[in-house]
Amino acid sequence: MSDVKRDQDFLEFLVKSIVDHPEDVTVDRKVDEMGVLLTLRVNPHDMGQVVGRQGATAKAVRTLLRIVGVKENSRVNLKIEEPEGSVHPPRE
Numbered sequence: 001m002s003d004v005k006r007d008q009d010f011l012e013f014l015v016k017s018i019v020d021h022p023e024d025v026t027v028d029r030k031v032d033e034m035g036v037l038l039t040l041r042v043n044p045h046d047m048g049q050v051v052g053r054q055g056a057t058a059k060a061v062r063t064l065l066r067i068v069g070v071k072e073n074s075r076v077n078l079k080i081e082e083p084e085g086s087v088h089p090p091r092e
Helices: 006-016 042-051 054-073
Strands: 027-034 034-042 076-080
Touching: 006 027, 006 034, 006 042, 006 054, 034 054, 042 054, 042 076, 054 076
Parallel strands: 034 076
Antiparallel strands: 027 034
C-alpha cells in the first residue's frame, strides 16, 4: 500500500468545492491492514450538502474515492463524522 495521500487531497478538494464553509473541512487519514480510512469532518451547517438527498452525494463521493483507491492499489473507505448540532435543512 502506498503512503501517497492522493485520496486525502482529492477528498479535501472535492468537499471544499461543495460546502459553504470550506475552512472547516478536515480529513484524517489512517492506514491499516484493511486499507485506508478517511474520516471527514465539516461545519455542522454543511452536513446536508455533504450527505445530499437520500445520501446521494455521499454515495457519489465514496464511488469516486473507490476509483482513486483502485489507481493506488488500496481500498479506501470514507467515514463522515456527524458533528453536534448538524443541520439537515429541508429541501423544497
